[in-house]
Amino acid sequence: MRERGTVSRSRPARDVGRTRPRRGVLAIAGAALQQAVAYRATTALGIALTFVWVIIQYYLWRSVYAARPVVGGFDFETMRTYVVLAYGLNALVGWRIASEMMSSIRTGAVTLDVLRPIDYRTAQLARAAGWGVVEGALSLLVSIVVGLLLLRISPPAGPVELVLFAVSVVLAFVTKALLVFLGSLLMFWTTNGLGVMWSLQALIQVLSGGVVPLSLLPSAVGAVVEVLPFRGVVWTPVGIYLGLGGLGRGVALLGLQALWVCVLWFAAGRAWRRAFAAVEVQGG
Amino acid sequence: MGDPARAEQPVRRLARIYVRLRVLQLRSALEYRGDFWLSILGAVLQQLTGVVFAVVLFTSVPDVLGWGPWEVALLFGLVMLPAGLVELLSDGPWSLRTTVNSGSFDRVLLRPLPPALQVAAEHFTVHGLGNALLGAVLVVAGLTGADAWRWWTVPFLVLTVVAGTVLVTAVTFLANMVVFWEPSATSTFPVFVVLTRDFAKFPLDLYPPALQVVLSSLPPFAFTSCFPALLLLDRGGSLRWLGLATPLVAALVALLAAVAWRAALRRYEGAGH
């Protein structure tokens, strides 16, 4: 592969001792990153596109808070911060990564990936990481900058929280990428990528706290959603950033987030083998 | 040439062919039954995220600037119903980008039918069905919940929804026509233009004056929901009478789209020589 060549050439010499798969993973991520940079105009426009909802929510909450100081335990500043960060975190794994995964499965590029000496899950995650570095980091950056300058969001609760938040963001990325990966496997049974993607997006958005803080949900629903893996995408990192419930709770949440990443990782492996076997049997 | 088919009223002939094309495409969509339902599910779920947001909002606060849950439901419905109808009836402009760039737009110019009609009927987006149904439910629920039915509500609604559908169709055409001038354009621009209609799912006085002006002019989505809702809900002072202007605004945008469409056809150069 051309991309692999260029990327491995640019790697420093200390890579030589590493195992082959590791180099392959970096190569895949690097190739995706280059692609994302090549499409930077589209990427930037895509980020602006989803910003519409941030603006709507900002003004909406502004009117709400004009009449009362606190809603569901959040004051206006916390809510503003929440809206902006939720948007940025959601964009970490954007529609482009999902559609790339789906099209690689649909067009059969998947079989090429399978032939590589790299675990398929890992390959897809690496590709997502490549895109995510550009698409996600850019939107996170935009939202934090715009947030701090224009919407005056609050800074992290403290230096420790900032570090925990950074770790949590990485875990959030892996969580969402794995969820999208699991959803993409449906492409083995349907050609309707758009339908799958929209359903998946909607599900993750609502259950992760991307639409409203989970604490605002009715308590019965909230109790269930609080322990599902989806919260790891938005609710956990934002909670840590805001210092909700103190440091101890933050560390515990991080543990739960990590636990779910492990579970999803194994689930993804199993589901992938099943899906692939099923298709092979069908002769597709 | 005196063949009898030619004697038929041109408008009736075009309407009949348009309906045939639609029915045919609905049947094509039904060929892939699993996809059909998945599309509808995906669209409804996606729209439901907005609904979930509104529901949760109104379980925490009784109203926003005096707008309660039913009034906002009406706004949501008035945005989604025309949007769904447009997806169902004339979603073709979205494929202009590929047909113009690949040169298969030639075929459109080779048939004895108006090009715009062919483009409008080009493909069929099943998920429009989900959006239109959800929109209709929200409109009815909103009006019932707000206890706002009056003798003129139904005719006014019909007029507004028809005008709104025309308006959104014209905006969709305009936004996608960019490809005739800028062949390398991505679909992001038209998506962005059309997505600004989400602003109109909430009362207009939420936004700062500048944004209000934009929403009533470029593209004027406020006329599909915000202004008619004022009239339907009997509020908003004299601003409500702008609700009556929706058909006029729709006609103006349609006229603009027609002029731009003519220019676009003149601009078309096809692919390859």
Next chain:
Amino acid sequence: MADVVVADALTKQFRRPDKTPGVRGAVRHLVRPSFSHVEALRGVSLHVAEGESVAYIGPNGAGKSTTVKLLTGVLAPTSGRVRVCGLDPYTDRTANARNISVVFGQRTQLWWDIAVLESLRLLADIYSVPAASYRSTMEELVDVLDLGPLLAVPARQLSLGQRMRCDLAAALLHSPRVFFLDEPTIGLDVSVKARFRDLVGRMHRERGLTVLLTSHDLGDIEQLCPRVVVIDRGLVAYDGAYARLAAEAGHRRRVVVTLADGLPEGSTVLSDLFAGEGVDVAGAGASWTVRIDDPATTPGAVIARLAAGVALADVRIEEPSAEAVIRQVYEGGVPGAALSATVEQDRGA
């Protein structure tokens, strides 16, 4: 007979934006756009009589597709005049569409997911074909194109050859007077190509259809089109009979001989045999070639001369291949003066 296709001094300029790559270039273009003009056609004239069958050929980028687009009303000419069946195709697009039909190779006009018969019915409706003539045309087309078993099948399930037959039916359903075929046999395998040419030829003869064909496939031209128009860099380079093009502009026939006793290179032993007779002799050792430049000289006479002068081990006659003829025209090897004289002759015939 009246000319159904009339094109006089057609020119067509395309405007291409001059853009430097990257965001800066895009922005600069937005502020102060600059364009360069590409002249696709520089004055093409073409007259086709009703019932004629004409091949329109030329290298890529010569202006073939542009001409077809001007004649079918897809594009408007920059200057010049077009009439097809007496109508201006661009301003009278809808009326013109009923008189003509266009088949693009590899692009179907059938609807992908529905049965062929339904596509055909819908097209009949779009073209306002009266019920009676729909029935009789369909009967004929189903018979000639052998569509019977295909009518109930959705287009996506057809093989390329089957789809081509159905596309022909779709194109001819409204009984067009002028039939444009744009690279119709691209991607078809040999037997399907042969069948396709056969069918088009038959439609041309039986329905008095005027056919205008662009193709890279010389088989199409040889079998279907007695008249050839060659376009090169936006100008007509040749317009006349295909046979004449081959005879006049092509590589001449050549007699290739193997001598029993070799001759050194540059030897005039063989050329001395043909003093003053339009031939060209070249070769070395045992292998020599005699190119016949004068159409009046026959290969037989050449062989007789050779046999009389030297001992021959082997003799072979090489006919000019169609490919070679066209290639020579493309490469600008048309002896212009000699040919333009024949153009009028052929047009009159």
